Amino acid sequence: GDSVTQMEGPVTLSEEAFLTINCTYTATGYPSLFWYVQYPGEGLQLLLKATKADDKGSNKGFEATYRKETTSFHLEKGSVQVSDSAVYFCALSDGETSGSRLTFGEGTQLTVNP
Amino acid sequence: DAGVTQSPTHLIKTRGQQVTLRCSPKSGHDTVSWYQQALGQGPQFIFQYYEEEERQRGNFPDRFSGHQFPNYSSELNVNALLLGDSALYLCASRAIGGTYEQYFGPGTRLTVT
Numbered sequence: 001g002d003s004v005t006q007m008e009g010p011v012t013l014s015e016e017a018f019l020t021i022n023c024t025y026t027a028t029g030y031p032s033l034f035w036y037v038q039y040p041g042e043g044l045q046l047l048l049k050a051t052k053a054d055d056k057g058s059n060k061g062f063e064a065t066y067r068k069e070t071t072s073f074h075l076e077k078g079s080v081q082v083s084d085s086a087v088y089f090c091a092l093s094d095g096e097t098s099g100s101r102l103t104f105g106e107g108t109q110l111t112v113n114p
Numbered sequence: 115d116a117g118v119t120q121s122p123t124h125l126i127k128t129r130g131q132q133v134t135l136r137c138s139p140k141s142g143h144d145t146v147s148w149y150q151q152a153l154g155q156g157p158q159f160i161f162q163y164y165e166e167e168e169r170q171r172g173n174f175p176d177r178f179s180g181h182q183f184p185n186y187s188s189e190l191n192v193n194a195l196l197l198g199d200s201a202l203y204l205c206a207s208r209a210i211g212g213t214y215e216q217y218f219g220p221g222t223r224l225t226v227t
Contacts, residue, residue: 004156032215034215036218042220042221043118043204043218043219043220043221044157044204044206044218045218046215046216046217046218049215089156089157091156093215093216100145100147100162100208100216101147101159101162101170101172102147102149102157102159102206102216103159104156104157104158105156106155106156107154107155107156
């Protein structure tokens with residue numbers, strides 16, 4: 001079945017540091033890929049998405065590129081801020097075989113210190 | 115434009131009881147999915163409703179059931195509650211025919227004692 005693997009956390013960075021959170025996936029079809037962010041005590045917010053190979057999703061300084069050859073969708077940001085502290089989830093939706101259900105990774109807790 | 119709303123925000127129940135959680139989808143959306151998020155884990159898909167019917171189901175027992183109303187709102191029912199049902203329950207909506215992205219509500223925190 002479909003699965004998503006994220007780098008183990010938690011991740012602690014200083015403000016203005018470079019961020020990478022690794023995500024790899026397994027899917028039988030041609031999935032769409034997503035990054036969601038969850039702030040403390042809240043639901044999930046869609047951060048960015050990519051629907052086909054080589055697409056780059058971007059939002060609020062975050063970027064991720066859909067790499068079919070390595071089945072990866074790593075999240076990056078050039079300069080993190082304290083306000084980026086949250087849990088980040090990589091997810092896929094394999095519309096070909098499972099409709100729009102989302103399969104999530106375990107999440108990566110990011111803490112940014114001033 | 116109202117987003118996805120859920121009620122109640124928090125709920126405390128006793129083992130063996132039954133609970134009903136409610137969700138109103140984002141305006142223009144007609145498909146509702148429910149997810150269970152245990153503490154420190156990623157959300158797990160429970161089921162999805164479209165046109166008032168369950169269209170997909172994840173690996174959850176029959177104690178978990180749902181309903182969708184003509185106005186697209188939805189309910190999640192859990193019978194015979196277990197301690198392990200304690201979690202954040204998230205509702206998500208999307209528009210059929212659109213991309214597969216889903217918009218999530220703030221969730222209902224269920225505690226079973």
